[in-house]
Amino acid sequence: MFRRLxxxxxxxxxxxxxxxxxxxxxxxxAGAQASGGVNHPAHEGAPYVVLISFDGFRADxxxxxxxPHLRRAAAHGARARxxxxxxxxxxxxxxxxxxxxxxxxxxxxxxxxxxDPRIDRAxxxxxxxxxGDGVWYRGEPIWVTAERQGMVSxxxxxxxxxxxxxxxxxxxxxxxxxxxxxxERVAAALDWLRLPAERRPHLITLYFSDxxxxxxxxxxxxxxxxxxxxxxDGQLGLLLDGIDALPIRDRVYVVVTSDHGMVETSxxxxxxxxxxxxxxxxxxxxxxxxxxxxxxxxAARARGVRDRLNAALRHGRAWxxxxxxxxxxxxxxxxxxxxxVLMDAPWRLSAGPDRRGSDAPFGMHGWDPALPGMQALFLAxxxxxxxxxVVDRVENVDVYPFLTExxxxxxxxxxxxxxxxxxxxxxxxxxxR
Numbered sequence: 001m002f003r004r005l006x007x008x009x010x011x012x013x014x015x016x017x018x019x020x021x022x023x024x025x026x027x028x029x030a031g032a033q034a035s036g037g038v039n040h041p042a043h044e045g046a047p048y049v050v051l052i053s054f055d056g057f058r059a060d061x062x063x064x065x066x067x068p069h070l071r072r073a074a075a076h077g078a079r080a081r082x083x084x085x086x087x088x089x090x091x092x093x094x095x096x097x098x099x100x101x102x103x104x105x106x107x108x109x110x111x112x113x114x115x116d117p118r119i120d121r122a123x124x125x126x127x128x129x130x131x132g133d134g135v136w137y138r139g140e141p142i143w144v145t146a147e148r149q150g151m152v153s154x155x156x157x158x159x160x161x162x163x164x165x166x167x168x169x170x171x172x173x174x175x176x177x178x179x180x181x182x183x184e185r186v187a188a189a190l191d192w193l194r195l196p197a198e199r200r201p202h203l204i205t206l207y208f209s210d211x212x213x214x215x216x217x218x219x220x221x222x223x224x225x226x227x228x229x230x231x232x233d234g235q236l237g238l239l240l241d242g243i244d245a246l247p248i249r250d251r252v253y254v255v256v257t258s259d260h261g262m263v264e265t266s267x268x269x270x271x272x273x274x275x276x277x278x279x280x281x282x283x284x285x286x287x288x289x290x291x292x293x294x295x296x297x298x299a300a301r302a303r304g305v306r307d308r309l310n311a312a313l314r315h316g317r318a319w320x321x322x323x324x325x326x327x328x329x330x331x332x333x334x335x336x337x338x339x340x341v342l343m344d345a346p347w348r349l350s351a352g353p354d355r356r357g358s359d360a361p362f363g364m365h366g367w368d369p370a371l372p373g374m375q376a377l378f379l380a381x382x383x384x385x386x387x388x389x390v391v392d393r394v395e396n397v398d399v400y401p402f403l404t405e406x407x408x409x410x411x412x413x414x415x416x417x418x419x420x421x422x423x424x425x426x427x428x429x430x431x432x433r
Contacts, residue, residue, distance in 0.1 A: 034144075034147035034148065034168045034169070034171070035146070035147045035150050035151060035152050035153075035171060037152060037171045037199060038152065038198050038199060039150065039151055039152050039197070039198055039199070039200070039202065040149070040150025040151065042150070043150065043151050043202060043408070044197070046151070046202050046407055046408050047202070047251045047252065047253055047382065047383065047406060047407065048193060048200070048201075048202050048203075048204070048248060048251055048252045048253065049202065049203050049204070049252075049253045049254075049255060049382075049403060049406055049407060050189060050193075050204045050205075050206065050239070050243075050252065050253070050254045050255070051098075051099075051142075051158075051203070051204070051205045051206070051255050051257070051403065052205075052206045052207075052208070052236070052239075052254065052255065052256045052257065053095060053098075053158070053205075053206070053207045053208065053257055053258060053259060054208050054210075054211055054232050054256065054257075054258045054377060055091060055207065055208065055209045055210075055211060055212035055213075055258065055259055056091075056209075056211045056212025056213075056215050056216075056258065056259070056260065056261070056262055056363070056365065057211045057212075057229065057232075057258035057261075057376070057377045058258075058261035058262055058373065058375065058376075058377070059080075059081065059082040059083065059258075059261060059375040059376060059377055060372075060375070061211075061229050061377070062074070062079070062377065065226055065229045065230060065233075066230070067229060067230065067233040068233065068237070069233045069234065069236045069237035069240060070233050070236060070256070070379070072237075072240070073236065073240065073254065073256065073379055073381050074379055074388070074390075075387060075388050076381050076387050076388075077254075077379060077380050077381030077382065077385045077387060077389070078379070078380050078381075078385050078386060078389035078390070078391065078426045079378065079379040079380075079389075079390055079391075080378040080379075080390075080391050080392065080393055080394045080425075081390065081391070081392055081393060082372075082375035082376070082378075082392075082393050083257065083258075083375065083376040083377060083378035083393070083394050083395070083396060083399075084369050084370070084375065084376075084393060084394075084395050084396060085097075085259060085260045085261075085369045085374055085375070085376050085396050086103050086104055086329070086369060086396050086397060087103075087104070087290075087328040087329065087330055087368070087369050088104070088110070088111060088289070088290040088330075088366050088367075089259075089260040089261070089289075089365045089366050089367060089368075089369050089374045090111055090112050090259075090260070090290075090365065090366050091112055091125070091159065091212070091259050091260070092109050092111070092112045092125055092159045093109050093110060093111060093112075094259035094260055094376070094396060095158060095159040095160070095207075095259050096109045096137070096139070096141070096159055096160050097396050097397055098257060098259070098396055098397075098399045098400065099141040099142045099143070099158065099160065099205075099399075099400055099403075100139035100140060100141050100142075100400055100412070100415070101139075101397050101398070101399070101400030101401055101411065101412070101415035101416055101417030102138070102139045102397065102400075102415055102416050102417075103329035103330070103397060103416050104329075104330065104333070104336075105328075105329050105330040105331060105332040105333050105336060106138065106139065106329070106332060106333070106416065107137070107138045107139040108136060108137065108138040108139075108333060108335060109123075109136065109137065109159070109160070110292070110330070110333055110335045110336045111285070111286040111290070111292065112124070112125045112286070113125060113126075113286055114285045114286050114292060114335050114336075115283060115285040115292075115294060115335070116136075116334070116335050117294055117296070117297065117334050117335075118334060119135075123136050125159070128175075131159075131162055131163065131176075132162045132163050132175075133163055134163040134164045134165045134166070134167070136163070137160050137163055137165045139412065139415075140165070140166065140412035141158075141160055141161070141165060142203060142400055142403050142404070143155055143161065143169075143170040143203060143205070144165050144166055144168045145404060145409050145410075145411065145412060146202065146203050146407065146409060147168050147169075147170065147171065148166075148168060149409050149410065151202050151203065151407065151409065152171045152172075152199060152200065152201045152202060152203075153170040153171055153172075153201050153202070153203040153204075154170055154171060154172035154173070154189075154192050154201035154203070154204045154205070155170045155172070155173045155174070155204075155205045156172075156173075156174050156185045156188050156189060156204070156205065156206050156207070157174060157176050157185070157205070157206070157207035158205040158207050161173050161205065162175055162176065170201075171201060172192065172201060174188075178209060182208055182210070182231070182232070182235045183235070183238070185206055185207075185208070185235075186206070186235050186238050186239050186242070189204050189206055189239065189242075190239070190242040190243070190246075192204055193242075193243070193246055193248065193252070194246065202407055203403070203407065206239075208232050208235065210228040210231055210232055211225065211228045211229055211232060211258075212262075213228070214227070214228040215228075215262045215362070215363030216362055216363055216364070217362060218360070218361075218362055218363075219264060219360070219361045219362065219363075220262055220264045220361075220363050225363075236256065239254070240254070250383060251383065252382065253380065253381065253382030253383070253385075253406055254380070254381050254382065255378075255379070255380045255399070255402075255403070256377060256378070256379040256380075257376065257377060257378055257379075257399065258376040258377040259376060260365045260366075260374055260376055261365060261371075261372075261373050261374045261375050261376060262363035262364065262365055262373060263345045263346050263363065263364060263365065263367060263371065263373040263374070264346060264361045264362070264363055264364075265345075265346035265347075265348065265361065265362065265363070265364045266346075266359045266360060266361045266362065267359045267360075268359045269315075269346045269347045269348060270347075270348050270349075270350045271313070271315065271316070271343070271347060271348070271349050271350065272350055273287060273291070273349050273350060273351045274351070275312075276308070276309055276312045276313065277305065277308055277309060279351070281295065281301070281305060282294060282295055282305060282339070283295075284351040285335065285336075285337050287348075287349050287350055287351040287352070288343075288348050288349065288350075288364070288366050289342070289343050289345070289347075289348050289349075289364065289365070289366030289367045290340065290341065290342055290343070290366050290367075291337075291340070291341040291343075291349045291351070292335075292336055292337025292339075292340055293305060293337050293338060293339040293340075293341070294337055294338050295338045295339065296338075297334070297338060298338070299320070301338075302320045302321075302338040302339050303320055305318070305338075305339045306318045306319060306320050306323075306339050309339070309341060313341075315343055315344045315347040316341055316342060316343035316344055316347060316349065317341070317342055318339055318340070318341045319339070319340050319341075319342075320338065320339060320340075321334075321336055321337060321338055321339065321340050324336075324340050328369075329416065342367070342368065343367070344367075345367040345368070345371055345373065346364065348364065348366075376396070378394050378399070380402075380422075380426070382406070385426060386426065389426060391425045391426065394421070394422050394425060395417070395418075395421065397415070397416045397417040397418075398417045398418050398421040398422050399417070399422065400415060400417050401415065401417045401418065401419040401420070401421070401422075402417075402421070402422040402423060405419070405420070405423055
């Protein structure tokens with residue numbers, strides 16, 4: 001795939017307007033059978049997509065560090081200077097938005113952990129039962145879109161991929177285990193791409209947490225963060241070299257993303273919620289850069305809590321949920337709380353004991369998606385994508401429709417992502433590296 005520059009022009013990349021594969025019925029209704037592990041004959045000529053997440057990888061790390069394989073990929077494809085994440089800029093909400101084209105206020109994964117007052121249950125990324133329960137996940141992730149339309153998919157980790165969503169799972173999936181070496185993840189993806197065509201997944205997801213983990217432990221300019229970025233760059237190199245050795249190399253797209261960036265903070269930038277408010281008045285859904293407070297849906301109590309917080313806060317702003325700025329697309333779900341507090345970076349609101357007693361700096365995320373430090377990575381390589389192309393910016397929710405266009409699938413209805421937006425940006429871009 002990388003032995004020569006791509007010269008073909010794929011209509012979906014330049015115009016972003018591909019429809020379903022010829023002869024394939026429109027998307028099956030919810031609850032329909034998945035692919036059964038065999039690709040529909042209509043997908044015989046479809047390309048393959050490997051969707052990668054480098055959790056916590058800031059957009060500017062591509063320039064900050066010596067990352068030869070990411071730069072090699074950028075030279076053979078297109079990249080954005082930044083990808084704007086969704087609000088809040090947390091791991092699970094952004095990963096699920098990437099694969100559904102929906103904002104968290106619509107797909108329901110409003111934080112890494114939250115409370116749902118309608119069912120009186122709590123969700124947490126560390127709760128294996130909750131993570132694997134499809135009741136929490138709304139929308140249609142790309143692997144469900146693929147499976148419902150007779151296309152085999154595979155997920156070596158991705159938030160949401162462990163649950164049956166609408167009764168459908170990927171054909172191949174793995175329960176999350178941080179201890180599985182990155183080399184094993186890359187090897188599995190290549191093994192999937194070597195399967196016989198009828199069983200070979202056309203969509204594969206890969207997830208790597210190294211940069212995020214290193215950033216949370218120490219300063220963003222620490223050697224640990226640089227080493228993590230270089231290690232993941234090496235894994236990308238292994239994947240690209242492996243793809244280049246495959247007979248199908250000229251039909252493979254690699255899309256490299258991250259969920260959010262990082263801002264440096266410290267324990268000195270923590271505001272205690274119980275210093276501002278009697279916690280017996282509220283139930284805390286989640287806290288940090290963004291905090292959700294539940295008051296039983298009582299509008300008058302919500303306004304009272306909002307006003308008490310705003311009278312005391314010097315580094316943040318509280319809203320009744322219906323007042324949250326429209327650009328955050330966060331008003332529609334009670335899981336987001338009756339009162340929502342957004343702190344100014346690098347400040348955080350803490351509702352419990354802060355696990356970091358030291359004032360030493362470390363990375364954090366969750367703040368306003370417009371902040372430069374929150375910007376994420378986007379890079380795409382594959383047939384017809386102009387080599388060395390740089391576009392200014394793409395949006396997280398536009399990735400899902402882009403993937404459906406590349407794969408020739410019918411996207412789910414009423415998504416927030418804009419069909420054709422990324423394809424048009426790649427096709428219309430003029431600035432080269």
